[in-house]
Amino acid sequence: MGVTVHGLGEVALEHEGYVAAILLDGSRTSTWAREVAAVMTGKFCAACSCGWAGTREWDSDRGTEQYPAEGGKREEAILGEWEHHITDVVTEVERQEATAIIRCLRAEAAALEAAATDPAAMPAALAKARDAVTELADRLSDSAAVAQALGERGR
Numbered sequence: 001m002g003v004t005v006h007g008l009g010e011v012a013l014e015h016e017g018y019v020a021a022i023l024l025d026g027s028r029t030s031t032w033a034r035e036v037a038a039v040m041t042g043k044f045c046a047a048c049s050c051g052w053a054g055t056r057e058w059d060s061d062r063g064t065e066q067y068p069a070e071g072g073k074r075e076e077a078i079l080g081e082w083e084h085h086i087t088d089v090v091t092e093v094e095r096q097e098a099t100a101i102i103r104c105l106r107a108e109a110a111a112l113e114a115a116a117t118d119p120a121a122m123p124a125a126l127a128k129a130r131d132a133v134t135e136l137a138d139r140l141s142d143s144a145a146v147a148q149a150l151g152e153r154g155r
């Protein structure tokens, strides 16, 4: 019943968004049962399988004991708040990835610099650097695709 966003990398697929009912004790649920209806506040919010929950409380478009209509404008608006959460998560993961790639590139440059003074170590250092640069190029390519998808979603 939850939704996921494709095209933003593996991390985005680890998050499933849904509309949750806010209960009288402050907890949230996405199920409906007679017992649940008795403790509903009549307010709903965006929630995610990772534990994140939106801060905005929404009324249902179908009455206080009913979840907003599936596929309706209210559900769409609530899940829109969840999509901001996904954008934040993916942006942070990509920021960390960029930092990790920079660190790897600097380490490879330092290793090459060290090998430059030792001709015997140079062939192995070059081979290692070639492999590292190839892998980092693949990672950058993945990041560029995610950045482009994020940009297209933001329009």
Ligand SMILES: [Zn+2]
Pocket (backbone or CB within 6 Å): 015, 016, 048, 049, 050, 051, 052, 085, 089
């Ligand atoms: Zn999440």
